[in-house]
Amino acid sequence: MNHGHAPSWSGMVKGTVLTSLLAGIGYFLLAAGTIHLTSNGRDIATVWPANAVLLALLLDRPKRGWGAILVAGFIGNAAANLVTRGTIEAPLLYGVANIVEVVIAALGLRASADEGGIVHRPANVFRLFLWGGLLAPLASAFLGAGTAVLVFDEPFLRxxxxxxxxDALGLLIFTPLLYALFRGDYGRSIYEMRPRQRLEMGGVLLxxxxxxxxxxxxxxxxxxxxVAMPITLTNFRVGALGTKLAILITAVIGALYTMHDVGPITLASSDPRFQALFFQFFLACLLLGELPVGAALAAQQSLLQTLAERERAMRLMASQSPDLLLSFDERGICRYALGAARSLLGDVPKAFIGQGIECLTADPVVLVEASQQAREDRQGVYLAEFQPRNKPDLxxxxxxxxTVDDRGNFLGxxxxxxxxxxxxxxxLTLVRYAQTDDLTGLLNRAGFLQKLGTAIAGDERGDICIALIDMDHFKRINDNRGHQAGDAVLQEIGARLSSQVRATDAVGRLGGDEFVVLMPRCGWDTAREIGNRLVAAVGRTPIVLPDGGPAVTASISCGIARYRKGWTMAQFLSEADRALYEAKGAGRDRIMCA
Known part of the structure; x- marks a missing residue:
């Protein structure tokens, strides 16, 4: 059976065995060395890093693999105590106390390990101090002190x-270091460093x-x-991994000199026990001062990296996006431009940084209004259509x-x-279709009325004229030549009317054989002149039909009216209609002015 890339049972067993051997041997060596160097064989050692080996291994593995590591650590503990103290009772009891401590700390710090690092965030450092520096060692201290009283007749409180x-110092100093070492963080970090960064790390540690x-x-x-000065420098220049090493270096060098009765610790007292407690207090203060700073810096660096990655991703998406993002501050000045600025606005994004909204278009009123509305209603989105200054065809x-900050203050x-x-x-195409006569291509009734309404709304001097036009005897053409011929005549008349008006005028077909011409900014003399041209253009030349039959002679009657202030469109058209009927009554093929 093919298992693909799933780890084999033998591989899992092999990994568990190697980890257990590492736990047992590592625990034995650290415990034996610590007892030998810091204890007289009867009392409790002044520093205990061995538990950090087990804790670091547990935090890097699922709970189902903890049993073998704890058993190996217990055996290593018992062996170290047996070799250095020469008794069997102490190894067993001390071993139970240490295993209890490691389990409590592991359960408490599991959440930090799941988040990627036990000292990489201020909250994780707090957990380390709470579980590794207080609760777990305090719980085991009662068991350990009781063993010291029962087996070696040592004072309980001391x-x-x-x-x-x-134990607290051992866990606080060594657990972060060993956890990062077992996870491969040091190797990976050093591998990813530039040569200059490696030299800098080596320099600050030296x-x-x-x-x-x-x-x-x-x-x-x-x-x-x-001592705090180079450690703080390491914190800022190298980061949390370097800080752990710096504190370890301090602990090792300080312990060696203090055990040989040398250094400033010995100035406090000649009693070795007091010296040990004073040195422990010094290291605790160092940890309390440096680890939170390192965690805050690591969290800040992680945040900056995340923001940088998001910005790179945003820039990548924006470079492939047809849209453009512009960020304006509270004064309306562009501070950020990202996206298709060249294709939309005709220039590179940086050209708009430092400019106001007015730089986007020749008519910025709608943009300024939409921006102001967004400022007043900070939950809404406001739209504005415009044509860019550099690309007016778009x-x-x-x-x-x-945009607001965490307190709701307006940022831009x-x-x-x-x-x-x-x-x-x-x-526009749909609007044009909706307002265009299918037969002649002129404005239909709806389109013409909209044009007329717009003209009236913008009129200030009362110089709007309209010409209402009817074909003379159009029914005869339909009856004699058919509707197809009638349509051809209407198309030709529409074309002739359009050819005689000004560029500012509008020609429409209201229906049947009724046409209309809108003449804005037009006095009576000009309106009469245009009306005469219209009548002449239709009646001057017979209309040739597509069926090849005889040409059709056509004529029109035209009634012209001039707008009076206060009129409705209906009144205006009614006045032109009255003039049209006067033209018909006077013999047709002519114009009449109302």
């Missing part, structure tokens, strides 16, 4: 304090080591405060919406601009 301090040597060798001056649509507006030229042309 044993309790020593156990708690040593500076930390050199500073620690100078500080802890000094037997006259209490200059412990100097029709664009801008969608404005307000964001405009999304898109090309609606095709849609606009389609709309």
């Amino acid at each position: 044993s309790l304090i020593t156990w708690y301090a040593s 500076l930390t080591a050199a500073t620690c040597i100078v500080v802890f060798r000094s037997h006259q001056l209490p200059i412990l405060f100097l 029709h664009l649509e801008a969608s404005f919406r307000a 507006t964001l405009a999304s601009i898109r090309d609606i030229t095709a849609r606009k042309q389609q709309e």
Whole structure:
């Protein structure tokens, strides 16, 4: 059976065995070395990093794999205590206390591990101090101190304090370092660094080591405060991984000098136990000061990387998008431009940065109004159509919406601009079809009335004239030559009428054989002249029909009226209609003015 790439059972077992061996051997070596260096064989060691090995391994693995690691650690603990202390009771009891501590800490820190790092966020650092620096070591301290009393007759309170301090420091200092090491964070980070960054990391760590040597060798001056300076520098220049190493370097160098009764720690007291507690307190203060700063910097860097990735993704999408995004501040000045600025506005995006909304179009009124509406209604989206200054043949649509900060304060507006030229042309085409006479191509009744209404609304001097036109005896043409011939005559008359008017005039067919001409900004003399041209153009030349028969002689009657202020369209047309009937009554083929 093909299992694809799924891990085999033998591979899982092999991985569990190797991890368990690492846990047992690592625990034994660290525990034995710590007891030998910091304990007299009877009391509790002043620092205990061994539990950090188990905790780091547990946090990097699912719960179902914890059992083998804990058993291996218990065996390593028992072996180390047996070798260094020479008793069987202490290894078993101390082992139980340490396993309890590791399990409590692992359960409490599991959420931080699931988020990708136990000290990469301020909240995770708080969890580390709570579970690894307080609750877990405090729980095991009672068991450990009780063992010290039962087996070695050591004072309970002193044993309790020593156990708690040593285990808390061990977990706080070594767990982040070992967790990152087991996960491969150090190898991956160093591999991804540029050569200059690797040199910088090595330099600040060497500076930390050199500073620690100078500080802890000094037997006259209490200059412990100097240690924080290179660690803080490491925090800012290298990051959390470098800070963990810097604190470890400080702990190792400080412990070695202090155990040999050298350095500023020994100036506080000649009692080795007090020196150990004082050194533990110093390291705790260092951790409390540096780890939260490192976590905040790591979180900030992660946020900046996320924002940079989003910006790159946005720029990539915008470069392939037909739209344009413009960000305006509260004064209406463009601060950000992204997208198809050249194809929409005729220039590169950066050309609009620092410019106002007015730079987009020659008539910015609608844009300014939409922007102001978005400012007043910060939840709404407001649209404005415009033609760009550099590409007046395009029709664009801008969608404005307000941008606000976390407190709801107005920051500016964001405009999304898109090309609606095709849609606009389609709309105009539909409007034109709706307002055009199918037979003659002139305005139909609806189209003409809209033109007339617009002209009346914009008239200030009362110089609008209309000519209402009827064909003379059109029924005879339909009866004698047929409707097809009648349609041809209407088409030709419409063309002749259009050829005699001004560019500002509008010709329409109201229905049947009734035509109309709108003449804005036109006095009586000009209106009569145009009316005479219309009558002459129709009657002067017979109309040749497509059926090849005899040409048709046609004529029209025309009634002209001039608009009077206060008239409705119906009154205006009625006045022209009255003049038309006067022309018909006077013998047709002529004009009459109302």
